[in-house]
Amino acid sequence: MCSGRVDLEFIFQAFLNGEDGVFIGGCKLGECNYTTQGNYDALSNVLIAKKIMERLGMYPDRLRIQFVSSSDGALLAEATDEFTARIRELGPLGPGEGLEADDLRLKLEAVLKLVPYIKLVERERLRVPRRTPAEYREFFASDEVNRLFDVLIGDKLAVSRIMTLLQEEPLSTAAIAARLRLEPGEVARQINAASRQGLVRYDEDRQCYALA
Amino acid sequence: MDFERLLSSTGPYEGEVLRNENSYCSGVCCTYTQKQVILTKDHYPEVECTVFHNDIRAFGKDFERYYQRAAQLPGTRFIRSYVTIAGEVPDSRNVVLKYATFDDGVKEEEFDLVVLSVGLNPPAAARELAARFGIELNEHGFSAAPGDNPLATCRPGVFVSGAFLGPTDIPESVFSASGAGAQCGALLDHRRGKLARERVYPPEIDVAGDEPRIGVFVCHCGANISSVVNVPETVAYALTLPHVVYAQEQLFSCATNSAQEITELAREKGLNRVVIAACSPRTLEPLFRDTLREAGLNQYYCEMANIREHCSWVHSKQKEEATRKAQDLIRMSVARAAHLEPLPEFDLQVNKAALVVGGGIAGMTCALSIASQGHDVYLLEREKELGGVARRLHTTLEGMDVQDYLRQLISAVYRHPLVHVVHEARILEVDGYVGNFVTTVESEGRRLRIEHGAAVVATGAEEYRPEEYRYGEHDRVVTHLELEERLAAGDELVTGAETLVMIQCVGCRNEDRNYCSRVCCSHAVKNALRLREANPEMSIYILFRDMRTYGLKEDFYREAAEKDIVFIRYEPENKPVVTALEGGGQLRVTVPDPVLGQRLELDADFVSLAAAVVPAAGTEEIAGLFKVGLNPDGFFKEAHVKLRPVEFAADGVYLCGAAQYPKHLQETISHAYGAAGRVLTLLSHETVTASGAVCEVDEESCISCGACITACSYDAIQFVMTPKGRKARVNPVLCKGDGLCNAKCPTKAIELKHFTNEELLSQIEAAVPAAVEAEPAAAAV
Numbered sequence: 001m002c003s004g005r006v007d008l009e010f011i012f013q014a015f016l017n018g019e020d021g022v023f024i025g026g027c028k029l030g031e032c033n034y035t036t037q038g039n040y041d042a043l044s045n046v047l048i049a050k051k052i053m054e055r056l057g058m059y060p061d062r063l064r065i066q067f068v069s070s071s072d073g074a075l076l077a078e079a080t081d082e083f084t085a086r087i088r089e090l091g092p093l094g095p096g097e098g099l100e101a102d103d104l105r106l107k108l109e110a111v112l113k114l115v116p117y118i119k120l121v122e123r124e125r126l127r128v129p130r131r132t133p134a135e136y137r138e139f140f141a142s143d144e145v146n147r148l149f150d151v152l153i154g155d156k157l158a159v160s161r162i163m164t165l166l167q168e169e170p171l172s173t174a175a176i177a178a179r180l181r182l183e184p185g186e187v188a189r190q191i192n193a194a195s196r197q198g199l200v201r202y203d204e205d206r207q208c209y210a211l212a
Numbered sequence: 213m214d215f216e217r218l219l220s221s222t223g224p225y226e227g228e229v230l231r232n233e234n235s236y237c238s239g240v241c242c243t244y245t246q247k248q249v250i251l252t253k254d255h256y257p258e259v260e261c262t263v264f265h266n267d268i269r270a271f272g273k274d275f276e277r278y279y280q281r282a283a284q285l286p287g288t289r290f291i292r293s294y295v296t297i298a299g300e301v302p303d304s305r306n307v308v309l310k311y312a313t314f315d316d317g318v319k320e321e322e323f324d325l326v327v328l329s330v331g332l333n334p335p336a337a338a339r340e341l342a343a344r345f346g347i348e349l350n351e352h353g354f355s356a357a358p359g360d361n362p363l364a365t366c367r368p369g370v371f372v373s374g375a376f377l378g379p380t381d382i383p384e385s386v387f388s389a390s391g392a393g394a395q396c397g398a399l400l401d402h403r404r405g406k407l408a409r410e411r412v413y414p415p416e417i418d419v420a421g422d423e424p425r426i427g428v429f430v431c432h433c434g435a436n437i438s439s440v441v442n443v444p445e446t447v448a449y450a451l452t453l454p455h456v457v458y459a460q461e462q463l464f465s466c467a468t469n470s471a472q473e474i475t476e477l478a479r480e481k482g483l484n485r486v487v488i489a490a491c492s493p494r495t496l497e498p499l500f501r502d503t504l505r506e507a508g509l510n511q512y513y514c515e516m517a518n519i520r521e522h523c524s525w526v527h528s529k530q531k532e533e534a535t536r537k538a539q540d541l542i543r544m545s546v547a548r549a550a551h552l553e554p555l556p557e558f559d560l561q562v563n564k565a566a567l568v569v570g571g572g573i574a575g576m577t578c579a580l581s582i583a584s585q586g587h588d589v590y591l592l593e594r595e596k597e598l599g600g601v602a603r604r605l606h607t608t609l610e611g612m613d614v615q616d617y618l619r620q621l622i623s624a625v626y627r628h629p630l631v632h633v634v635h636e637a638r639i640l641e642v643d644g645y646v647g648n649f650v651t652t653v654e655s656e657g658r659r660l661r662i663e664h665g666a667a668v669v670a671t672g673a674e675e676y677r678p679e680e681y682r683y684g685e686h687d688r689v690v691t692h693l694e695l696e697e698r699l700a701a702g703d704e705l706v707t708g709a710e711t712l713v714m715i716q717c718v719g720c721r722n723e724d725r726n727y728c729s730r731v732c733c734s735h736a737v738k739n740a741l742r743l744r745e746a747n748p749e750m751s752i753y754i755l756f757r758d759m760r761t762y763g764l765k766e767d768f769y770r771e772a773a774e775k776d777i778v779f780i781r782y783e784p785e786n787k788p789v790v791t792a793l794e795g796g797g798q799l800r801v802t803v804p805d806p807v808l809g810q811r812l813e814l815d816a817d818f819v820s821l822a823a824a825v826v827p828a829a830g831t832e833e834i835a836g837l838f839k840v841g842l843n844p845d846g847f848f849k850e851a852h853v854k855l856r857p858v859e860f861a862a863d864g865v866y867l868c869g870a871a872q873y874p875k876h877l878q879e880t881i882s883h884a885y886g887a888a889g890r891v892l893t894l895l896s897h898e899t900v901t902a903s904g905a906v907c908e909v910d911e912e913s914c915i916s917c918g919a920c921i922t923a924c925s926y927d928a929i930q931f932v933m934t935p936k937g938r939k940a941r942v943n944p945v946l947c948k949g950d951g952l953c954n955a956k957c958p959t960k961a962i963e964l965k966h967f968t969n970e971e972l973l974s975q976i977e978a979a980v981p982a983a984v985e986a987e988p989a990a991a992a993v
Contacts, residue, residue: 001951001964001967002950002951002952004952005951005952005955005967006955007954007955009969010973013973013976013977014979019980030844032841036925036926036948036950036952037925038952041923041955041956045955073254074254074255077526116959116960119956119957120917122956123922123956
């Protein structure tokens with residue numbers, strides 16, 4: 001099994017399980033034992049996950065990928081120590097960020113639901129043409145990719161969070177905004193879009209939105 | 213005591229008092245010194261390391277980069293100087309070394325510790341062993357190969373390998389052993405299989421539907437684990453885990469009696485899954501899988517928790533935490549074990565023919581060795597004629613007549629009824645997998661379809677065409693190969709030259725090609741000695757960076773220096789400059805002399821360049837066809853640089869000769885026999901077994917998006933038409949089990965068996981202890 005086998009789902013499931021940090025080890029870039037260079041796919045997944053973490057209000061440093069060869073014991077130890085120290089600095093996941101447990105759980109559950117969609121976006125829009133670490137870093141730091149995340153994933157994430165919340169109980173726009181710490185206007189925009197797609201309906205009696 | 217031994221008539225020099233002086237270079241010390249610098253800095257980053265050296269002989273594959281890595285470590289100095297011990301500081305007992313550099317003159321410096329980079333001697337018993345087998349040794353006490361086959365001895369049927377041949381590194385030891393094996397095989401072919409016995413396992417019990425009953429075995433590994441991890445406590449902990457019905461400790465789980473114990477206990481306690489908490493699965497998983505098969509269980513019901521490399525070895529000072537971590541690792545393994553599924557392995561028929569790509573010395577030697585054991589071999593040559601680069605070589609440093617050898621080899625290839633030579637061959641397509649390849653070749657206007665069980669890439673290397681030093685502009689600037697050809701042809705312009713200058717390291721050991729071409733220093737010395745023979749009056753200069761006449765070739769370097777061939781070292785920042793002089797055919801070579809500290813001007817009739825050895829044209833295409841890798845310099849990348857030097861990571865594909873890295877002729881021959889040895893190991897079997905840990909598509913969930921197909925670089929997945937429409941399907945034989953496709957599939961339709969989402973997520977979940985103790989997962993957030 002290659003580090004490229006590490007699914008976005010594994011990363012976010014680990015955070016949902018309560019891990020404060022996720023560390024992925026892979027072979028050195030350009031030194032793949034096979035012809036696949038799958039560690040670049042792992043790098044790409046990590047960079048995508050970090051973008052999403054930023055948008056959830058999580059510290060992206062909670063996720064680290066380290067490329068080491070089997071003879072680099074010292075490097076691995078150093079990286080592990082560094083990572084552990086950094087996680088200690090950040091504190092427990094949630095409180096460290098000032099996120100409430102419930103809010104964070106809803107966000108992570110929403111992301112897990114989005115994983116299939118993110119995979120499709122990755123394939124269509126997030127493939128880096130040349131496999132060098134510099135190109136990967138540059139590509140994922142570009143304004144264009146940031147916009148893409150805001151538009152394609154940011155919106156979906158908001159909808160997904162609203163739907164996850166509404167699964168628990170019907171709520172008003174204001175209540176949703178409060179629970180998810182979103183702008184009420186933003187919630188209204190998403191709710192309208194979702195109801196046009198037939199995903200949610202307005203419950204006249206209780207004056208709140210529910211799943212369709 | 214040594215001296216008394218020297219005086220003895222049974223001593224090393226039969227009673228004569230002679231000093232033990234080795235004139236050869238041990239070949240391995242430069243690199244092992246660099247390794248020790250890197251290791252020292254790993255352990256103690258603050259230590260300052262100084263390496264005193266003569267020429268740095270980083271001539272092996274990737275050695276140049278390794279040298280740079282060591283030299284660039286902070287607090288590390290590489291100083292080119294001989295040293296003498298000037299004394300000891302009385303208080304600290306530190307050692308004072310005296311050395312000289314061109315910039316600073318003679319200096320004294322104090323060191324805490326001095327490590328001597330000692331060379332290699334033939335072992336004490338080598339002489340006795342050689343006498344017993346009746347084989348000859350050379351003057352250095354290493355094997356003296358009588359002819360052109362370095363692995364043969366003067367006694368037919370006795371072969372040698374490893375450092376018995378001379379100072380040798382690990383890769384050469386491994387491939388020469390394989391090569392010696394191939395040659396033994398040729399003699400014993402008629403007896404093949406006579407002593408083999410087939411292993412019979414009990415029938416497999418179907419436990420797939422049963423409730424998991426997990427047994428946990430915690431290994432002490434002598435004291436490797438138990439001196440850090442509290443093993444009894446860990447066993448007790450394992451017993452508290454879900455589905456664990458039995459747990460015990462073992463002193464060495466890998467010992468034969470322990471493995472037997474696991475088998476017996478599995479039967480007795482009705483275990484249907486076994487977790488071994490011991491070392492890395494890389495080494496011993498096959499053994500423990502075998503243990504399960506002996507118990508009638510599917511081998512994929514075996515799971516290992518690595519509590520040695522991942523735990524006791526790295527946390528030796530934190531015993532309590534290490535014990536907790538061992539328990540965490542076991543808990544995760546137990547969780548995964550509960551989800552393991554039995555998997556079938558595939559037996560694939562092996563086609564007994566081999567394909568060898570490249571008809572140079574490597575390809576021909578390899579083809580003949582394989583054919584000598586009764587296999588059909590298809591030998592593909594790109595050109596009209598066999599021979600490759602060797603067609604341009606005339607002698608070796610040691611004096612072999614290369615053209616004569618080549619003629620005999622080519623004739624042996626054509627005469628052998630099982631070697632089928634395909635000229636002007638171009639490979640169009642390589643299909644299939646280990647044991648069952650189908651290669652389509654175009655040759656002289658025809659298309660051939662060749663079925664074969666194994667393939668050998670022996671496509672060689674080429675001489676770089678220099679852009680430096682007026683090559684191509686001036687007809688008196690030639691390469692070493694061109695010089696050799698003109699010398700062999702008796703060109704009087706060359707032999708009659710008054711002055712000839714050779715420049716080493718042209719087109720390599722630079723930014724474009726960050727490697728040493730290995731053969732050029734010896735090539736220069738060889739040409740210089742031949743020129744000296746032809747014209748005792750000629751002034752011959754060799755401008756070099758490091759002379760890399762490693763091993764026994766060092767004697768020829770000495771000989772050249774004794775025969776008034778002038779060696780001048782230059783620095784890469786201050787390269788020689790070649791200018792054409794007006795009128796007449798002379799060239800002026802200007803080079804700074806580090807000894808004299810001024811620029812020397814040499815007026816030369818000829819300048820000969822040590823042009824780099826570069827990967828052969830078409831190397832990338834071949835790599836793509838066979839789905840094998842290249843290293844950063846464009847040479848083929850073996851499966852493991854030390855342990856699998858003639859195999860590719862792709863099963864059934866092998867490599868030999870300069871396609872792997874530049875090589876001297878003798879090394880190429882050993883390498884070719886080595887590859888033949890590995891091919892023969894494969895072809896001697898009727899079937900090969902393919903792993904069961906491969907991907908499979910659930911066609912119900914497949915949405916035919918093709919994400920998995922684009923992720924797979926082995927072409928293992930294809931669309932097929934099914935009654936439910938177009939679906940992806942995996943050819944399990946081509947799948948290598950990397951699982952990249954899994955992470956791309958949006959619907960989880962494709963799944964890597966033995967590493968399924970369910971298995972991995974269960975491990976991730978079990979990483980948090982609370983999750984196993986039945987608390988809701990989210991509560992931990």
